[in-house]
Amino acid sequence: MTEYASLLLDDPIWLVAVKALLIFVLCVLLTLLAIWGERRIVARMQLRVGPNRVGPFGLVQGLADGVKLALKEDLIPKAADKVIFIIAPIISASTCFLAFAVIPMTGKVLFFGEETVFQLTDLSVGVLYILAAASVGVYGIVLAGWSSGSTYPLLGGLRSSAQVISYEIAMGLSFVAVFMYAGSMSTSEIVDSQAQWWNVVVLFPSFVIYVISMIGETNRAPFDLAEAEGELVGGFHTEYSSLKFALFFLAEYVNIMAVSALATTLFLGGPAAPPGLSFTESWLGGWFTFIWFILKVALFFFLFVWLRGTLPRLRYDQFMKFGWKVLIPVNIAWILIVATLRLMTQEGASQFMLAGFIITVVVLVMLATTIYESSKAKAEAAARFVPEMPEPSFPVPELPKQKRVEL
Amino acid sequence: MTGETVMFWVLAPLTVFAAVGMLLVKKAVHSAILLAFVMIALAIFYIAQDAPFLGIVQIVVYTGAVMMLFLFILMLVGVDSSDSLVETIKGLRGVAITTSLAFAAALTSLIARAEFGQEPLGLVSANANGNVEGIANLIFRQYVWAFEVISALLITAALGAMVLAHSPKSSEARLSQRARSVARFRGASIGTAAGLPGSGVFARHNAVDVPALLPDGKPSDLSISSVLAERGDVQETKRYALDGLPKLDEEDK
Incomplete structure (x- = not known):
């Protein structure tokens, strides 16, 4: 058990309650800021200004939109399954907050005179718990699509749940290498294990796969096929309006924050300061680490917005093929390599053995890519093949003044 | 009263209600949701009894994967398919009732006669090195053979299902999208190339x-x-x- 985890154990009940409340408020505030930030950043990328009327720099725009949304008429379609139609957004919105319970957001700080960490609880299976919360959250999407009682929501619900489930597998696999390096599944120990090197350096392939799958998992552009406006209207939430729609909206943004926070925890050292700036960790009585944490989360959020502003939407089958045939196999191969290296260093293998293993892996990868490239070239050549065709003939009226030439 | 007893008396009746309701409700999706609730409640019981890994895995695997697959199929079958009570195969109901009664009887008699042959170790010694490590020790040391055999069996079953469900593709090579586009403008079909x-x-x-x-x-x-x-x-x-x-x-x- 780490120092932080033992600090959490002696938290009095009132402190736990205050922390839970603070985390909830933080999530909602971050959502409001995120909506504003996303609109402003995307606007800049498209050479526009973005919302700038409500409050300084348009900062309160999200709040104004929220109030407007809440005052809209709440419609329930006649064909809907009423109970489930109401339960679905509640499931979505309540599960998305759960992930934040195990995210360490500061180093050691003083909280109303109590020495603790800004983290609600520390579970020995913390990261798996986040995965479990996410998998329950999918029910909100599926049930919303089903209970609406019309076609587009059903298709959107099916699509997005298939998407979330398949990308959850790639995501879960990218945790494995991190678990092996940290020797634990608890978030605080994973943060602790990155004191020397952040995992983004050590386990770069895992990081890349996690980032891709977290975008797929949250149904965001370029993977937002579930709400492809041109095909499915709004996807699973087509029939939702007013506060119920607001709950889905909130859930989407809190989910983005949650996966970003998890990425920060697993790969960017959590609340730790960047290398070389560790003296800042004691500023403000330790609270400065919270700023580092928020900055890292904001970095990931900027990535989300950047991708949305840059990339066109993928086709559904390409997207699923990418998940199942590229991300998951690559991930499994990478886990095997990491596990072998880890075992070799633990068993005290010589430098030559390690070098030999690495060279073998590199050669194998090069061989695989060569074979892949040549088969791709062949497939492209086959695609260029066009069968012989007869010349076309057209029913054309006789042209005026055209005389038949008798032979 | 400890926190655990309070939690038990709140959650246990709800779980039983949901389990009974699962059998009684008409729509298949409703009973799927009630079953998911029962699974989550069981997971919470596991966690309360110091088995956090088992509880979380129960949610990830059963609620997140297995139940979701069920729900998927229910949704694909039809939006408002309430259970039809018509027997599609004659005499199936009788067979089903007999088999389930026999199975229940077999299980009851087995459990009633079960003897562990040793005193239970207790949670403290089982979780001595941590809950996850304890389970890992059991699965990957003591029962590693059983574990591997079962996983091979499951993979074989999954492969078999895929082979059986997959319809063979037509043997003639399909032209690529590009080839078909080129062919449209070169061959006899140019008359309709623009629609x-x-x-x-x-x-x-x-x-x-x-x-x-x-x-x-x-x-x-x-x-x-x-x-x-x-x-x-x-x-x-x-x-x-x-x-x-x-x-x-x-x-x-």
Whole structure:
């Protein structure tokens, strides 16, 4: 058990309650800021200004939109399954907050005179718990699509749940290498294990796969096929309006924050300061680490917005093929390599053995890519093949003044 | 009363209600949701009894994967498919009831006669090195063979299901999208490369079953939707042909 985890154990009940409340408020505030930030950043990328009327720099725009949304008429379609139609957004919105319970957001700080960490609880299976919360959250999407009682929501619900489930597998696999390096599944120990090197350096392939799958998992552009406006209207939430729609909206943004926070925890050292700036960790009585944490989360959020502003939407089958045939196999191969290296260093293998293993892996990868490239070239050549065709003939009226030439 | 007892007395009746409700509700999706609730409640019980790994895995695997698959299939089958109580195979209900009763009897007698042959170790010693490590030790040391055999069995079953469910693809090679596009502009089909001719709605009749007339006065069968032809709603197209078009040569004179 780490120092932080033992600090959490002696938290009095009132402190736990205050922390839970603070985390909830933080999530909602971050959502409001995120909506504003996303609109402003995307606007800049498209050479526009973005919302700038409500409050300084348009900062309160999200709040104004929220109030407007809440005052809209709440419609329930006649064909809907009423109970489930109401339960679905509640499931979505309540599960998305759960992930934040195990995210360490500061180093050691003083909280109303109590020495603790800004983290609600520390579970020995913390990261798996986040995965479990996410998998329950999918029910909100599926049930919303089903209970609406019309076609587009059903298709959107099916699509997005298939998407979330398949990308959850790639995501879960990218945790494995991190678990092996940290020797634990608890978030605080994973943060602790990155004191020397952040995992983004050590386990770069895992990081890349996690980032891709977290975008797929949250149904965001370029993977937002579930709400492809041109095909499915709004996807699973087509029939939702007013506060119920607001709950889905909130859930989407809190989910983005949650996966970003998890990425920060697993790969960017959590609340730790960047290398070389560790003296800042004691500023403000330790609270400065919270700023580092928020900055890292904001970095990931900027990535989300950047991708949305840059990339066109993928086709559904390409997207699923990418998940199942590229991300998951690559991930499994990478886990095997990491596990072998880890075992070799633990068993005290010589430098030559390690070098030999690495060279073998590199050669194998090069061989695989060569074979892949040549088969791709062949497939492209086959695609260029066009069968012989007869010349076309057209029913054309006789042209005026055209005389038949008798032979 | 400890926190655990309070939690038990709140959650246990709810779980039992949900389990009974699962059997009684009409719509398949409702019973799937109630079953998911029972699974989550069981997971919470596991966690409360110091088995956090088992509890979380129960949610990830059963609620997140298995139940979700069920729900998926239910949704694909139909939006408002309430359980039909018609027996599709005769005598199936009797067989099902007998089998389940026999299974229940077998299970009850087995559990009633079960002896562990040793005193339970207790949570403290089971979780001595941490809960996850304890389970890992059991699965990957003591029962590693059983574990591997079961996983091989499951993989074989999954592969078998895929092989059985997969329909064979047609043997002739399919042209790629690009090849088909090129072929459209090179071959005989260039006449329709820019789309099929529209029906003769505005030519002489105000109807979609009237063919368009080609420049030489012949009716074009392509201009009529093949669906109409399939339904037999199309009249003989020949009767719209223009035979009496003046020959251009004659016009000149």
